[in-house]
Amino acid sequence: MSTDLAPASTRNGTDTKHTSRSAACAGTSRARRTHELGHLPLSIRAPHDEAHAAPRAPKPPSADRSDMKAAPMTTPVPISLTASEQSIAQDFVNGLTIRDIAAARTLSTNTVRGHMYSVRRKLHCPYRCAWHIVIHRILLHVSAVTAPRPDSAAPDLNEAQMQLLQAITEHSRVFQIAIGANLAPGDAHGAIQELVYLFRAQNTADLVTRAYGWRLLQPAEDRPQ
Structure with missing residues (x-):
């Protein structure tokens, strides 16, 4: 007798494949989200412990929650x-x-x-x-x-490294830093780590602090009030 239903083994196999595809997609999404958040071992991650997390204030329903970078303040x-x-x-x-x-x-x-x-x-x-x-x-x-003054001399940065430093001060996500520094997304991670190493910094937060200490970036205290 013919039937429109596939055999049980086939249906089970299809379900298993669908489940596998769903799990793979979920894993890919998590990996992409982790990359976008910039979870790097030596640079983008917060320099301090998890206790630094600020309390989350409730947001109105109309608030835009999609942007993870700071609002522009040029x-x-x-x-x-x-x-x-x-x-x-x-x-x-x-x-x-x-x-x-x-x-x-x-x-x-x-x-x-x-x-x-x-x-x-x-x-x-x-x-x-x-x-x-x-x-x-x-x-x-x-x-x-x-910013505390570092106990070593400031590194001699080229134009590309200064552009990368500026991009780091303006963006949280690695791909945004890449765009700001005119780098290929695949090269941004290594370039950030190289700059962190050049500054003898522990992470990007320490890098920015040292840049201000060396006056590679101009702090508020140096400007006329």
Whole structure:
């Protein structure tokens, strides 16, 4: 007797293949998302521990949640922070973690996170943008916070390396940094790591701090108020 239904073994095989394809697609999506977020071992990842994560404020339904980079602030307009925010921002630029700052200032970690969240908000840095952008914005706009001067001479950068450094200060995602630096996406990862190594930095946040310390980037303190 003929039938329109495929044998059970065939149906099971088709289901298995469909499940395998779905799992493969999910794995590819996760890998792509990890690449876009810039989870690099020596550069894009946050320089401090997970306790640095700022509390997530509820967003209105109409808010745009698709952009993970900081809002553009190309003009170095002075930004005012409270005395507590300035002190904590300075500790952060100096490389301390949330727990370190809390212990040194006898504050709770939630209090320190709250101050850093306020700093981010004033600098137009959403909680998902990379920490090297936060440090760049602090040193660019807040003259009361200064970068420590490195104990070695500044590296001699060529035009392409300066362009890459500038792109790092403006973007969180690797492919965006590649576009900003006029690099092929496949070359950006290695170029970022090479620059981190050249600066003797631990990561891109440390790289940006050192760039300001060497005055390769002009901090707010050097500009007329």
